[in-house]
Amino acid sequence: MRRPIALSLRTAAVAVFLCAAVLAFSQNGPPPSMKGKTAEQTKKNIQVLKGLPAQHVDLVMNYFASSLGVKCGFCHVIDTTGWYMDRDDKPEKKTARRMIQMVMDINAKTFGGRDAVTCYTCHRGATTPANIIPLPLAAHAPQESEQEDAALPTAEQILAKYETALGGADAIAKIKSRKMTGVTVDGQGKESPLEIVIAAPGKYASKTTMREGAVRAIGFDGTSGWMSSPRGLRDLPPDAVEEMKKEATFYPLARLRAQAATMHVTGKDTVNGSQAYCVAAPGTEESELYYFDAATGLLVRQSTRITTMIGTIPEQTDYLDYRTVDGVKVPFAMRSAGVDPRDAGMERFTTIEQNTPVDQSVFAKPAAKK
Numbered sequence: 001m002r003r004p005i006a007l008s009l010r011t012a013a014v015a016v017f018l019c020a021a022v023l024a025f026s027q028n029g030p031p032p033s034m035k036g037k038t039a040e041q042t043k044k045n046i047q048v049l050k051g052l053p054a055q056h057v058d059l060v061m062n063y064f065a066s067s068l069g070v071k072c073g074f075c076h077v078i079d080t081t082g083w084y085m086d087r088d089d090k091p092e093k094k095t096a097r098r099m100i101q102m103v104m105d106i107n108a109k110t111f112g113g114r115d116a117v118t119c120y121t122c123h124r125g126a127t128t129p130a131n132i133i134p135l136p137l138a139a140h141a142p143q144e145s146e147q148e149d150a151a152l153p154t155a156e157q158i159l160a161k162y163e164t165a166l167g168g169a170d171a172i173a174k175i176k177s178r179k180m181t182g183v184t185v186d187g188q189g190k191e192s193p194l195e196i197v198i199a200a201p202g203k204y205a206s207k208t209t210m211r212e213g214a215v216r217a218i219g220f221d222g223t224s225g226w227m228s229s230p231r232g233l234r235d236l237p238p239d240a241v242e243e244m245k246k247e248a249t250f251y252p253l254a255r256l257r258a259q260a261a262t263m264h265v266t267g268k269d270t271v272n273g274s275q276a277y278c279v280a281a282p283g284t285e286e287s288e289l290y291y292f293d294a295a296t297g298l299l300v301r302q303s304t305r306i307t308t309m310i311g312t313i314p315e316q317t318d319y320l321d322y323r324t325v326d327g328v329k330v331p332f333a334m335r336s337a338g339v340d341p342r343d344a345g346m347e348r349f350t351t352i353e354q355n356t357p358v359d360q361s362v363f364a365k366p367a368a369k370k
């Protein structure tokens with residue numbers, strides 16, 4: 001099952017997974033364009049999720065499975081002869097349809113159309129939600145005081161502190177290239193060597209060495225991009241190009257500043273054990289939440305909230321292990337997570353060099369080998 005490309009490219013950490021997804025297309029020819037299509041137009045047996053964008057089907061299914069703590073086969077017929085997602089043999093699938101309808105009804109009738117209730121509200125990773133409160137009662141965490149809201153900094157102030165924490169505008173402006181060497185670690189803990197090169201203005205290249213030396217590479221020269229693997233070479237589709245433009249910068253600072261007027265600070269939250277300010281950048285199909293460490297000012301998490309008809313589905317990247325390189329702070333690890341357990345991953349770097357000579361040929365599309 002592949003995820004929408006636009007989502008898969010969110011971070012460098014996720015970019016390597018994209019490679020597999022897009023290359024999978026090259027085997028069967030180009031994907032039928034799902035843009036603008038609904039689930040019922042592309043699938044055989046959609047009865048309640050009518051109007052769900054086709055590219056969200058996998059995301060929503062993974063969300064169902066993770067909310068209940070099950071795999072696809074809990075609701076679907078999967079056997080040695082194949083996967084039959086359209087079949088209705090299993091009572092669990094029929095129950096799930098009733099549940100989907102119930103969730104939509106509750107939200108429409110009781111919560112003014114907000115997605116206040118989702119599968120996770122009740123299920124919390126179990127097939128049978130609890131209906132009796134467990135005793136003894138859990139000790140309650142002290143409620144955060146109401147006054148704290150009044151003292152929240154503005155988005156502009158948080159971004160200014162972030163810039164200072166990174167090393168300041170002057171030090172950032174001096175960065176012209178960055179080479180990162182390390183490993184990408186998949187959900188099973190398997191490590192593959194990884195190299196990423198970013199160069200001003202807006203160029204990006206990554207190379208992952210898979211098992212038996214197979215290489216997967218992505219290149220972006222500021223305008224167009226490509227990816228290659230033992231299966232072939234192809235151009236990046238337009239939505240992946242847009243995501244590449246974000247990847248090909250040293251920090252998301254300029255992009256965040258451009259949005260600052262529409263962002264708002266929602267409060268404080270705990271991220272990896274530390275207090276962080278949460279800055280929301282609302283959008284119609286997706287909203288972004290950026291978490292900045294309240295003490296250090298550094299960006300520690302980016303969470304994307306994908307709006308679907310059956311609830312808001314999150315995915316996130318954590319920025320960890322910031323160290324100083326040439327006067328600026330750089331995260332030496334990035335950890336990503338989503339509702340598909342296979343999207344869990346980590347990138348860890350052992351060396352990060354800046355402003356060393358860059359071989360420009362890494363960005364250019366290689367000649368196709370026949």
Ligand code: HEC
Binds near residue numbers: 057074097
């Ligand atoms: C909790 C039950 C449940 C789980 C778990 C689940 N699904 Fe589904 N799935 C459904 C229901 C219900 C439908 C039909 C929705 C409708 O009728 O609108 C469906 C429909 C589908 C379809 C469309 C089939 C067609 O052609 O009509 C696909 C594809 C699919 N699921 C894939 C998956 C995958 C992949 C997983 C595992 C990641 C998964 N599902 C996990 C309940 C589930």
Ligand code: HEC
Binds near residue numbers: 064092099117123310
């Ligand atoms: C309001 C609470 C609530 C929400 C929201 C909810 N469920 Fe349930 N669900 C339950 C309860 C309670 C049961 C157990 C029913 C029973 O005991 O008969 C259940 C059972 C199920 C089962 C059958 C499990 C089994 O062991 O056979 C499936 C499948 C299921 N839910 C899917 C979903 C999906 C998918 C969603 C989101 C679209 C969802 N549920 C949302 C309360 C909820």
